[in-house]
Structures are given as C-alpha cells and as structure tokens.
Amino acid sequence: MADTTAKLNVGGTDQEYSVLDGSIGPSVVNIASLYKDTGMFTYDPGFTSTASCESKITYIDGDEGTLLYRGYPIDQLADHGDFLETCYLLLYGDLPNKAEKNDFVDRVTYHTMIHEQMSRFFSGFRRDAHPMAIMVGTVGALAAFYHDSTDISDPHQRMIASLRMIAKMPTIAAMAYKYHVGQPFVYPRNDLDYSANFLRMCFSVPCEEYKVNPVLARAMDRIFILHADHEQNASTSTVRLAGSSGANPFACIAAGIACLWGPAHGGANEAALNMLSEIGSVDRIPEFVARAKDKNDPFRLMGFGHRVYKNYDPRAKIMQKTCHEVLGELGIKDDPLLDIAMELEKIALNDPYFVEKKLYPNIDFYSGITLRALGFPTTMFTVLFALARTVGWIAQWKEMVEDPSQRIGRPRQLYTGSPKRDYTPIEQR
Ligand code: SDX
Numbered sequence: 001m002a003d004t005t006a007k008l009n010v011g012g013t014d015q016e017y018s019v020l021d022g023s024i025g026p027s028v029v030n031i032a033s034l035y036k037d038t039g040m041f042t043y044d045p046g047f048t049s050t051a052s053c054e055s056k057i058t059y060i061d062g063d064e065g066t067l068l069y070r071g072y073p074i075d076q077l078a079d080h081g082d083f084l085e086t087c088y089l090l091l092y093g094d095l096p097n098k099a100e101k102n103d104f105v106d107r108v109t110y111h112t113m114i115h116e117q118m119s120r121f122f123s124g125f126r127r128d129a130h131p132m133a134i135m136v137g138t139v140g141a142l143a144a145f146y147h148d149s150t151d152i153s154d155p156h157q158r159m160i161a162s163l164r165m166i167a168k169m170p171t172i173a174a175m176a177y178k179y180h181v182g183q184p185f186v187y188p189r190n191d192l193d194y195s196a197n198f199l200r201m202c203f204s205v206p207c208e209e210y211k212v213n214p215v216l217a218r219a220m221d222r223i224f225i226l227h228a229d230h231e232q233n234a235s236t237s238t239v240r241l242a243g244s245s246g247a248n249p250f251a252c253i254a255a256g257i258a259c260l261w262g263p264a265h266g267g268a269n270e271a272a273l274n275m276l277s278e279i280g281s282v283d284r285i286p287e288f289v290a291r292a293k294d295k296n297d298p299f300r301l302m303g304f305g306h307r308v309y310k311n312y313d314p315r316a317k318i319m320q321k322t323c324h325e326v327l328g329e330l331g332i333k334d335d336p337l338l339d340i341a342m343e344l345e346k347i348a349l350n351d352p353y354f355v356e357k358k359l360y361p362n363i364d365f366y367s368g369i370t371l372r373a374l375g376f377p378t379t380m381f382t383v384l385f386a387l388a389r390t391v392g393w394i395a396q397w398k399e400m401v402e403d404p405s406q407r408i409g410r411p412r413q414l415y416t417g418s419p420k421r422d423y424t425p426i427e428q429r
Contacts, residue, residue, distance in 0.1 A: 010037075047232075054405075064309050083195060090229055
C-alpha cells in the first residue's frame with residue numbers, strides 16, 4: 001500500500017488520511033477515523049464513491065469495459081473454461097489443475113441432492129407463485145437443515161457450506177420451475193455435467209428419455225460463467241452485510257436472492273424481455289426511446305445502463321454471441337424480439353442522450369432472448385441469474401468472514417427528522 005495521504009480541512013482544522021493503493025484500479029482514502037477526528041460522517045447514498053471492503057476476487061474497469069475474475073478476463077474464461085472451473089477459481093483464487101478440477105467436480109456432484117423433506121416446502125406455495133419468491137423461501141429454509149453443522153469459524157465447514165450452495169442451487173431452481181409448471185420434480189444425475197444436469201432437471205419428463213443438446217448445455221454453462229460474480233453489486237453487498245453479523249451462510253444467500261430480484265438489478269433480464277414484447281415492433285422503438293429520455297416518465301430502457309460500466313458491458317457482447325448461437329442451433333431464423341433488440345441497440349447507441357450519459361447494453365439486454373429460446377419462461381430468468389451468482393456471493397461471503405479486519409457493517413446517516421420533543425396527551429393534539 002502506498003504511503004501517500006489525502007488532506008481534508010474540516011471546520012478550519014486540517015485532517016490527513018492515508019491513501020491505500022490496490023494492485024490495479026482506483027486507490028482509496030482510508031477515512032475510518034473521520035467521525036472520531038471531526039464528528040462528521042461522509043455522505044454517499046448509493047455508494048457511488050465508496051469502497052466497502054478490500055477484495056481479491058473480481059475487478060471491473062467501467063471505462064474500459066473490463067471484467068476480471070481473479071485476474072482472468074471474462075471472455076477468455078467464457079471461451080475456454082467451464083462454470084465449475086470458474087467456481088473453483090472464484091473460491092480458491094487460481095485455476096485448478098486436472099486433479100484439482102476432477103476432485104472439485106466430484107465434491108459438487110455429490111452435494112446436488114436436497115433433503116427429501118425440502119420438497120414439501122414447495123407444496124405450500126401457489127402454483128402461480130413467482131419462482132423468485134419460491135427461491136427466497138426455500139434457499140432460506142436450507143439454513144434450517146444445516147444450521148447446526150455450519151460453524152462459520154471452521155474453514156472446513158465454510159467450504160462445505162460453499163459447495164452445498166453451489167451444488168444445490170440448480171436442483172432447487174429446477175424444482176421451482178417444475179412446481180411452477182405443474183410437472184414432477186426431476187432428481188439430479190451424477191453422470192451429467194453441471195449445466196447438462198440442470199437442463200435435464202428442468203426439461204425432462206417421466207414419459208420419455210431426455211437427450212441433452214450439447215450446444216445448448218454449453219450455452220447455459222457460458223451464461224452461468226458470465227453471471228458468476230461482479231464485484232460489490234447490490235446483492236453481493238447485501239450478502240456481505242448479512243454475513244457481517246455472523247448469520248448462517250444459507251440465510252445470507254437468501255438475502256442476496258431477495259435483493260437480486262429487483263428490476264434495477266437482476267430482475268432486469270425479465271423486465272428487458274417484457275419491454276421488448278411491449279415495444280412489439282421496430283417502428284415503435286422511437287416512441288419508447290423518447291419515453292426513456294423523458295424525465296417525467298419513469299420508463300427506462302431495461303437492459304441498458306450500469307452503475308459501473310460507462311462502456312459496453314463485456315458480458316453483453318458474449319451474451320449477444322451466445323444468443324445467435326442458441327437461435328442458430330434451434331433453427332430460429334427470425335426472432336422478432338431479437339430484431340427489435342438489435343434495432344433498439346443501434347438507435348440508442350447513436351442517440352446523443354445515451355451517448356453523453358454513456359448508457360450501453362448490459363448483460364441483461366440479450367440474456368432474456370437467449371433464455372426464452374432455451375425454453376425458460378420470463379419468470380425464471382432472474383432465478384437463473386441467482387443460480388449462477390451464488391458462487392460469487394459465497395466466495396465474497398467467505399472472503400469477508402476470513403478478513404481479519406472485518407466487523408459488523410453498520411452505516412450511519414444524515415438525520416433530517418424532528419429534533420427532540422415531548423410526548424403530548426391525545427386530548428392536547
Ligand atoms: C445488473 O451493479 C452491478 O454490477 C449489477 C450487475 C451485476 O452483475 O451484479 O451488473 C447486474 O443489475 C445490471 C443492471 C440491470 N438494470 C437495468 O438494466 C435497469 C435499467 N438500468 C437503470 O435502472 C440504471 O442504469 C441502473 C440501475 C443500472 C444504474 O443506475 P445508476 O448508476 O444509479 O444510474 P442512474 O440511475 O443515476 O442513471 C444515470 C442517468 C440518469 O439520468 P440523469 O438523472 O443523470 O439525467 O442515466 C439515466 C438516468 O435517468 N439512465 C437511463 C437508464 N439508465 C440510466 N435512462 C434511460 N434508460 C436507462 N436504462
């Protein structure tokens with residue numbers, strides 16, 4: 001860390017704070033003692049200029065449109081790796097050799113079943129319950145099955161909890177889908193790889209053999225890689241904050257799922273596809289672009305813009321390529337929604353409003369079209385995002401728990417409410 005300092009004059013008194021340099025990316029001003037020194041808090045709603053932690057897992061350069069998992073560019077991992085290898089990388093910090101990879105795959109494979117009692121949770125939901133509501137409930141319920149065996153101070157227990165989460169999310173997600181469509185649950189198979197297993201658990205039925213399409217399984221696996229982690233986004237920050245109290249990791253992941261559900265975050269893939277359907281035809285695009293620019297209209301182009309990326313989201317490029325691959329493999333020559341998406345992208349990228357605000361397509365812009373082509377209903381899109389992001393959440397949770405400097409997260413506030421006042425009896429009000 002550098003020994004440079006930042007000077008701040010507060011109320012006529014000069015304060016000095018150390019500047020800490022990362023390995024790459026912006027340095028930080030360590031203002032931890034600011035309140036003690038000045039009696040003031042910093043103020044940064046939305047945390048646009050605030051680093052909440054030190055991390056070695058994921059690096060994003062929003063201006064360059066760069067995304068690195070443990071230093072490896074996302075496009076290289078998506079092109080050459082697979083999802084479980086990426087999970088190993090995020091959890092352990094390096095790519096596995098062959099023996100490590102085989103051992104990790106085996107350890108995940110033999111945790112894919114869930115307690116048979118859990119299948120009863122689903123029957124408590126209405127069949128038309130949103131699958132994300134089911135995910136929040138059932139993943140949180142995992143804590144009831146593993147609470148006693150999850151001593152988070154034990155590194156071995158932390159790794160088992162991590163493996164359980166990664167292994168069981170596809171099974172729970174597939175069960176949420178099967179329950180939603182009224183079909184019987186399908187058990188995981190140990191002879192299938194992670195993504196093929198997931199597609200089979202979602203789409204096979206007892207009446208016939210299900211043959212996994214390797215091109216679609218590879219596309220699913222790549223989509224999971226793209227969604228695996230993304231620095232301190234809203235849902236990851238939620239998991240870290242929940243975990244900072246020492247809460248059960250399964251409960252922390254349930255909190256992350258709840259946060260991801262919002263349309264400004266992971267819910268944007270479902271919202272983006274619904275938006276494309278609402279636009280309905282290329283000639284209505286100008287009308288919606290005008291609405292997105294109108295300050296008085298809450299409408300936004302879903303799948304566009306990003307807090308960090310002020311360039312093209314590198315994941316969106318890979319997702320667009322995957323979208324064309326999947327549509328090609330399925331023989332879908334002209335998907336009207338894809339035509340609308342590509343025309344909307346072209347118009348938006350040349351519109352001064354979007355150019356000056358640096359609004360580009362993000363990962364959610366093309367994912368909806370791809371997932372729909374794979375056979376998923378829009379209500380499952382964010383479930384798939386949560387499935388993939390679980391490894392990122394759990395890797396960040398582990399890093400937080402293992403950080404000797406971590407303390408319970410407890411932000412302060414700028415209070416603008418009523419000063420102290422005395423209670424008045426109701427007769428006097
Ligand atoms: C994800 O954080 C992550 O890393 C998240 C994620 C991950 O992997 O975890 O990348 C996943 O959540 C991707 C983002 C998915 N959300 C959407 O696609 C929803 C649509 N996008 C917007 O809601 C918005 O862009 C956000 C929420 C993504 C970012 O919001 P910010 O950073 O708070 O930006 P902002 O809302 O302050 O917007 C800046 C300006 C505003 O105009 P002004 O007030 O400055 O005049 O840009 C405008 C906004 O009105 N703007 C948009 C817009 N997004 C921002 N205008 C039209 N359409 C949009 N989509």
